[in-house]
Amino acid sequence: MKHLKKLLLALLISISSMCLIACVGSNTSSNGVSGGSVSQACQNPINPSMTPIRLKTESFDRDIWIVGCADQIPENGLPILFGFHGGGGTPVSREGRGFLNYTSLDNLGAIVIAPVGNRSNNGHSWINAFPWMKTNPENDLLLPQAIIQLLKNTPGLPRIDYQSVHATGKSDGSGMTMYWACNMASSGVDLKSIVMVSGAYFGLNSATNVGLNESSICVPKAPIPMLMMHGTADQVMSYNGQHFLNSKAIEFANDYWITKDPTVSPGRSNTYTVKIEAYREYLAKEVNKCSVSTLSSLGTYSNVETWSGCLADFTSITIAGGNHVWTGHIKSGPDSGQTPNMDFNATEELAKFLKFPLYK
Numbered sequence: 001m002k003h004l005k006k007l008l009l010a011l012l013i014s015i016s017s018m019c020l021i022a023c024v025g026s027n028t029s030s031n032g033v034s035g036g037s038v039s040q041a042c043q044n045p046i047n048p049s050m051t052p053i054r055l056k057t058e059s060f061d062r063d064i065w066i067v068g069c070a071d072q073i074p075e076n077g078l079p080i081l082f083g084f085h086g087g088g089g090t091p092v093s094r095e096g097r098g099f100l101n102y103t104s105l106d107n108l109g110a111i112v113i114a115p116v117g118n119r120s121n122n123g124h125s126w127i128n129a130f131p132w133m134k135t136n137p138e139n140d141l142l143l144p145q146a147i148i149q150l151l152k153n154t155p156g157l158p159r160i161d162y163q164s165v166h167a168t169g170k171s172d173g174s175g176m177t178m179y180w181a182c183n184m185a186s187s188g189v190d191l192k193s194i195v196m197v198s199g200a201y202f203g204l205n206s207a208t209n210v211g212l213n214e215s216s217i218c219v220p221k222a223p224i225p226m227l228m229m230h231g232t233a234d235q236v237m238s239y240n241g242q243h244f245l246n247s248k249a250i251e252f253a254n255d256y257w258i259t260k261d262p263t264v265s266p267g268r269s270n271t272y273t274v275k276i277e278a279y280r281e282y283l284a285k286e287v288n289k290c291s292v293s294t295l296s297s298l299g300t301y302s303n304v305e306t307w308s309g310c311l312a313d314f315t316s317i318t319i320a321g322g323n324h325v326w327t328g329h330i331k332s333g334p335d336s337g338q339t340p341n342m343d344f345n346a347t348e349e350l351a352k353f354l355k356f357p358l359y360k
Contacts (some may be wrong), residue, residue, distance in 0.1 A: 035355030037348060042069035042107055042359040046158065050092050050100060053150075055115070060138055060146055065091045065114040067106035069359050070158040077159035079192075079356065080151075081105065081166045082144060082180075083114040084173030086333075087125035087132055087200065091116055095331070099170065102332040104347055109357035111160055113147055117172070121252040128179035128218075129172040130202060131249040131264075131271060133256035140176060145188040166193050166354055170326055170333075171237060174199030181226075182218035193225035193313075195350045198324045198333065200237045201274040204261055207241025208278045217274045223288045223312035227353040229346055230276045231322020235334055241275035280305075284314040299343035302327075315353065319343055 045067070052063040068078065085091055085099035091114035092098035099105075105112045117124035118140060120132040127133060127140040144165070151160060167177040174196035180187055181194050203209055203217030210217045232239045245267065249257065253264045263270045284290040284307045291309030298304050301321060307314040317327075321340045325333035328345035335341050351358035 035352045036358065037351070038071075038109075038357045038359045040360060042071055044070040045106065046070055046111070048106075050106070052092070052116075053154075055146060055150055057146060060143060062138075062143070063091075063116045064147060064150065065100060066111065066151070066154075066157075067100060067114070068108055068110050068112045069106070069357075070109075071359065072109055072357060073159055074161065076164070077161035079110045079161050079164035079166060079354075080148070081108060081110045081112045081168060081354070081356070082147075082177075083112055084126060084167070084169030084176040085114065085117060085124070086169070086171030086173050086198075087117075087120065087129055088123040089171075089173075090124065097331045099173070102329045102336075103170075103326055104329070105168075105350075107347075107359045108351060109359070110166075110354075111151070111157070113151075115143060115147060117176075121249060121255065125172045126176035126179070128175045128202065129200060130260045131244060131246065131253070131257045131269075132172070134252070135255045137256060141180065141183055141187045144180065148189060164192055165189055166195075167191055168195040168197070168350060169199075170197045171324065172200045175201050178220075179218060181220040181224055184220075191224060193227075193354060195227045195229075195353060197229045197326050197346055197350075198234060198237060199228065199230065199276075201279065202244065203272060203274065204270050205272070207243075207272045207275040209272070210274060210279055210282050217272075217279065219283060219287050223310070225313040225353075226283060226288065226315070227350065228276075228280055228283075228316040229319070229327060229349070230316075231319040231325070231327075231341070233321045234324045236324035237273055239276045241278075242273050243269070244271040244273055245269055280314075280316045284310070284316075288312045288314045290314050298349075299340075301340035301343045313353075317344075317349065 055062045090098045118137045122132045125132045169177045204215040261271045289311045290307035293307045296304045302319045305316045323335045325336040325341045330337035
């Protein structure tokens with residue numbers, strides 16, 4: 001009976017999704033693609049109206065947005081990119097402040113998947129942002145596997161390469177991206193590469209406590225290509241890390257936070273966000289086993305640190321004076337649209353790193 005219930009749920013999801021994608025044309029040519037900007041606009045958008053579909057199973061009840069561009073489909077199919085919004089955010093909003101709105105990730109030559117996060121005390125967020133979670137959150141680590149099954153049950157989609165799964169996000173969504181990379185075995189879905197922008201990474205004891213211990217700010221257990229972007233003047237997730245004592249989060253600490261940090265109480269916690277410089281050095285040297293880094297300029301205010309001698313690529317971009325934004329995109333955070341937060345286009349850098357075509 002339980003198996004039949006799951007089958008019926010999957011069938012209902014599949015039927016409700018049918019027109020969402022099947023009503024959109026797609027080019028099924030087997031041309032190869034390369035990363036970076038493409039001069040033309042996308043001719044075969046996937047779900048251009050940005051209509052969500054519902055994932056409703058015994059484990060999850062979430063809205064999911066599936067977008068992208070199907071102009072050039074590789075022989076193995078389009079790669080998958082999961083995009084995780086920031087805490088308190090949404091994938092799409094009428095005001096243009098949703099994650100897909102301000103990032104323009106729908107212009108990528110990929111299947112871009114943007115789920116809504118767990119219900120949280122700051123709106124919606126992800127289980128890695130444990131200070132914000134409500135009681136008994138859904139296990140976000142298992143969400144990608146459930147969504148991939150949803151894709152497989154959805155007719156009319158372009159050809160998909162289920163072996164090429166990548167992830168990105170902003171703020172708590174970057175933290176979710178990293179949390180998945182740290183726990184791939186538990187998730188059941190392997191990641192090929194990750195991109196983090198203005199990331200929020202939580203752990204206990206100190207802002208430099210990174211590693212494989214349960215209390216540490218997590219790191220992947222094996223090398224994985226990584227791109228990190230962060231501003232030195234981030235007002236939300238400090239570049240230098242911070243002792244996390246947010247009063248709104250503390251007000252609801254007994255919901256979930258206290259299960260991770262038993263010390264939390266008004267004006268007190270043992271929870272920290274990471275010091276970005278220390279984190280990226282650990283990730284480059286200890287995780288990806290890189291040996292040498294070189295600096296180059298990007299725009300007017302930004303530096304790119306590219307590591308070599310690595311088992312997997314590692315690149316970081318630091319924006320001098322940059323705030324908590326998706327660089328180069330308005331409505332993406334504090335002072336977005338202003339100097340130096342328009343110094344380069346973060347989506348273009350993501351596309352180049354992942355080797356995805358980006359249409360105008």
